Amino acid sequence: MTRDPIRPLLRTTLRRGGSLALAVLLALSPVLPAAPAQAQSRIKDVADVEGVRDNMLVGYGLVVGLNGTGDSINNSPFTEQSLIGMLERLGVNIRGETVRTRNVAAVMVTATLPPFSAQGTRIDVNVGTLGDAKNLQGGTLLVTPLLGADGEVYAVAQGAVAVSGFSAQGAAASVTRGVPTAGRIAGGAIVEREIAFDLTDLPYVRLSLRNPDFTTAKRISESINASFGSPVAHAADPASVLVDVPPQRKADIVGFIRDMEQLRVTPDQPARVVIDEASGVIVMGENVRISTVAIAQGNLTIRITETPQVSQPGPLSQGGQTAVVPRTDIQVDEQSDRKLAVLRAGVSLQELVQSLNALGVGPRDMISILQSIKAAGALQAEIEVM
Template sequence: MHNRLFRTAIALITALAVVAAPLGASAAPARIKDIVDIEGVRDNQLVGYGLVVGLNGSGDSLNNTPFTRQSLTAMLERMGVNTRGETLRTANVAAVMVTANLPPFATQGTRIDVSVAALGDATSLQGGTLLVTPLLGADGEAYAIAQGSVTVNGFTAQGDAATVVSGVPTTGQVSSGGLVEREINFTLAAQHSVRLSLKNPDLTTSRRIALAINDLIGIPVAIPSDPANVRLSLPEHFNGNIVDLLTDIEQLVIQTDQQARIVINENSGIIVIGRDVRVSTVAIAHANLTITISENPTIVQPEPLSFGETAVEPRTQIDVMEDGTQLAVVPESISLQELVDGLNALGISPRDLIAILQTIKASGALQAEIEVI
């Protein structure tokens, strides 16, 4: 009965949150389950070293990759074949690094996908089979083993005078090739308190999450400890455990907030401007400098009856032209659209826009954080 009342309140609060969301809010409403991670509920990264066999001559050259030769020799010895001191001539084996993510609460026998990447000078892993490879966690313990046929997305086609490579044939995947052997002991239902970690830390969003949870429960069970975390405690006499409580609150809709930010990718010239970016009134002068270099070589003939030779005299002409410098005024913006329209009125390229935004920021007229990636 208690949980049914909670779920009825969730539907009512969710509807009110959508209706009451102010126009022009800084960000779209989002469910709590979409903007937070629950403490302890996460993947764990695994890594291992193994061998891929069955390659069609595209494996490691054993003379250039001693670790592949040593691994192959050790594997054959475990199989009862002694090859120490012998010269191995095979190009059908490749040393690889194997990686995988161990999902939260994965039990023994669970199948997971694994990724394979060549470690030596192999040219392709197409058609190969990964041999049994232990996958280790950060503590050095084996949590899974991997084996199976490697699926490669790329390919290599080679002829006498040309080679075509599509994708990356030295990496691949073994679908459901990992088998979980060790479980991570974490019982979420036995916890009396957990932390909700915001995927995009923000003080305002953290406080709004806590207020929404407390309004639903009726008592202060959620405390915003910092911009990235909200501490959630299981209330006394609650008809259920922490999993039931998380199920009740994860559907709550929160009006998220974020810091005004401009993200710039200098390599590609991509600029992403957040909605809350504001700019004070500024005047911007922008000029383009064009330099033209032309070569007009002249042929020089020797004098008549002389022993000279015909020569070519280089002549270079350099023209420098600077477009008329214009002083444009970008008015104080009240929306992102006005800011973009004001900057586009200058008729500049994205790379020039990057420099202008950084200069406006240096002048103190841009109320936003600029992040260059």
């Protein structure tokens, strides 16, 4: 067993009077665990550099090689027209002929072009059916140009489609798991055109906050100025911070942005309660506070149960008939056990949740309670209903 050299030293110094022991404790204090600091985030996690952005691409193409699960030509005329046009470009003329195939599906192809993507690099693409195809499993996407918002071709996609879902059916039953009519091609598109953007030409760097806030914007500018030792940054508005590039850093703009985005700040957000009424999900921020308010929750429930009973005459009775005798049971639940609860002013989020849970409130009723507290002017937060 390894001996601890610190304990004998402390016992010796304490016996000698304690002054040296105090010095040793002060020397050891930096290695003791510090109190947890306030949660901070990097600037790169709360803001984006303006101009460094993705671009959306879209295209229309055909998937072939399906095992009878493609579009029905009668219900998808665009698939027939696309198939005839493609074959004509390949030297096959079938115009005027009847096409009967279920191995082809018209699809929409989407992709995201990352910033600074060089010509020849590969990007992932997503494929989704446009007609009445049942399954894309085993299909291959033919050459499909991907267009940007300006109508220019920025990438070309082709490859085997990977489908995570599946579908199977018989004469009396069927099963479907996932979405078999949508798939993905990893590295399925090649970038053909680059988007010109030169960082060295920027007179300044604009940071765009993902969640605009006055306090967060000011904290970001103060953190940058403190790090570089000069007032190079200022908050232009709640959504953006302008940073002047120092003359000595213009030759290394990438290193300047790297140093800046690694700085840590404490984001601040207004108190907000987000409610999704469709799913009953409630999300409350840590700054949500309420004034003193009394809450009572309860519903009157009347339950009526009909259990009719059949009455039959005895085995040897004369003229007896079988009769149905109604039996009705009525129960009234006034939920008298639900009591009035008082919430103090300025309670924290945890106390608010605990108080509502103590009332036995479900998510649906909690939505109504929060909206009622807001209507009473006691909820110091913004309610956003999705």
